[in-house]
Amino acid sequence: MNLWLVIPIAWLAFAVLARWLLDNPREDVPAGLLWHFSRLYSRVLHRVRYVGLEHLPKTRPPGSLILVSNHASGVDPILIIAACRFEARFIMARDMRAPVLEPLWQFANIILVDRQNRDASGTREAIRHVKEGGAIAIFPEGGIERPPCTLKPFQAGVGLLIRRTGAPVLPVLIRGAPRSGSAWSAYWTPSRTTIEFKPPIRYSGEQSPHDIAADLQRRYEEWTGWPVAPDADTTS
16 A cells, blocks of 8 residues: 555544543543543443433533432442543542552542541542532442441431532442442442433522431432341441
8 A cells, every 4th residue: 555645544543542431521531531431331230221311411521519329239339430521539438548549549639538537638629629610429328238228327428528618419329230240340240230310409598417317318218219238237
């Protein structure tokens, strides 16, 4: 083939690939590689089915938003991220941080919070991020549901973030998540997971954090039909 023909074709292929990789929540190549892989991984191993995608923001950044989800397995964040064309910073308890994965936590812009309320810097960072037009994602149960198809009591911390920011809440409902013995084994356990995005909810500034958390829990009980299991293990 003529060299003068090969060069333009190669350049066009490179341009198409670069544009494809840049089509991701952060609009950079490293994030694009991981985001597109997460989408493939979600569809192949977990056969994920998304419902209610019309409720997701289409802009980057998305505007002030708090995604709230039940926590069914360790793979939940990846399945949620794979559906979002905007960046959502996940909230994670500081005591659950595995030091060996520190580079991953930093790359993912995880916000670490202290569940013992000894250090409020994580909470302040989450509030600042949302007020500046960003999105955060939180699992208000504080851990993975054990046994499956139950809910843990929602913690008042989610209500505090909602009240302090005044941001709309986008509920995420996860069903059919991989059933595995630990959070990590869920990553290679096949499943048929459904991720449903509910219409956004707005709470008034007059509602207390406890009342907001209680209302969200009530909604999840209705949506799932699952009982609340206060003694369920959420450490794995």
